[in-house]
Amino acid sequence: MKWRKKNVSKIKKYNEKYREKNKEKQKLWSYAYYYLRDKMIKEIGKCQKCGSQNQLELHHIEYNNNPKSIRLLCRVCHQGEHLKNEHS
Numbered sequence: 001m002k003w004r005k006k007n008v009s010k011i012k013k014y015n016e017k018y019r020e021k022n023k024e025k026q027k028l029w030s031y032a033y034y035y036l037r038d039k040m041i042k043e044i045g046k047c048q049k050c051g052s053q054n055q056l057e058l059h060h061i062e063y064n065n066n067p068k069s070i071r072l073l074c075r076v077c078h079q080g081e082h083l084k085n086e087h088s
């Protein structure tokens with residue numbers, strides 16, 4: 001019954017892999033976020049509003065996949081952008 005045991009563990013492994021994949025799918029956006037943020041930090045390296053290099057985050061002007069609608073902002077400017085948008 002060695003092969004059976006092997007199969008069971010194979011299925012178990014497959015299920016784990018599948019679950020892992022689903023989890024990754026849910027995380028995909030955050031991965032994309034961090035990947036993009038790192039990329040923009042490497043390319044731009046500072047807040048596109050005030051030039052600060054602290055706590056850089058991505059801000060979406062529009063929620064689409066257009067990179068032109070994403071800004072690299074420091075946390076202060078980012079929060080400022082959201083406050084501005086909420087009040088206008």
Ligand SMILES: [Zn+2]
Nearest residue numbers: 047050074077
């Ligand atoms: Zn800033």
Ligand SMILES: [Zn+2]
Nearest residue numbers: 058059060078
């Ligand atoms: Zn934002």
